[in-house]
Amino acid sequence: MKPSLRPPARGKRWLALLAVLLALLPGAAVRAEYGDVVLNNWSQKNGMRPVIFPHWFHRERFRCKVCHTELGFKLQAGADDMDMADIINGKFCGACHNGKIAWSVEHCGLCHSGKPGLSTGIMSGGTSQGPGIF
Amino acid sequence: MGMGCAQAAQATHLAEMIFRRKTKAVMGSDIVCLLRNRRVGRWAALLVAASVIGAGVAWGGTVVAPVKNVWAALISDGLHDPANPDISLLQEPGDSLSKLPQDYVGNKVNWDQALNEGYIDPRSKLQPQTRVRTLDQDTIMKNTGGTPWVRFPHRPHTAWLDCTTCHDSMFKEGPTPGLTMLAILNGQYCGKCHGTVAFPLSECNRCHSVIPK
16 A cells, blocks of 8 residues: 655644654753763673763863873773673772772672663763763 | 921921922931831831832842852752762852853853862862863864854863863864854864863854954
């Protein structure tokens, strides 16, 4: 059957408009702090809450170059090939989260603190959509 | 000369009295007398109470409320799981960000000022052998269409970042052919940080800051 090119019926049009308006509501539920990163490549698959990494907290204590140059973190949320074994072995987060500079890996819930179902990405608190706003 | 209390009590309308005696006379003891008049006193008390409540609401609205609302509490930020018992151990953004120089975008913090003025003293390296490099040099970009030229200051960028973050993977010496606002808005080049962790792309004139002569 040939698909109809006619606009949808009036009732459906209102529904569509409502859907668009709802989609445009800026961060109705999420009021994350600017730069908060969600990491959920592996967490939930392994029965843990997603990781919330707050940039604001870390940049008060370390300049960007420490993690993004010395530790090798890419400028893209979730792009690093890392897992808990790496962290326990002192790589990535494990360079500090070792019980000496910052809390150690036994304190699971301090990093794995996100709502289940979140996807990996960077939040910008509604100020912008982060990389790739289109 | 003011009039006696008895006379003041007889005055039926406050306004009438003020107008008849031209404000000058209705001063000092006259006002005390007026306030002793029950009806006037009651209205005055009401007026004072309303002013206090109004001022309180206005002050709360302009001073207290935004500070509380600017930085969401972790438990209600939509990211942190309120069911996580450890959430109370984490520092609230507002606890520390409210003490730093304020901005009106991003974290509502002027991070460069916070660093320059010593509000924060973040470490530059973990390994003792790491060489910390900074550069105080401006680059002016003139191929900006009709908008003001861009001044890129290396100083605040190298205070936070190492050279290798941008050179040469993103920027080589000389013009960068793909460097357009479209690419930046799409999260490339400057847009990797500006729009995610550094001041957002809505702040046009912080980069497009040089008016061509």
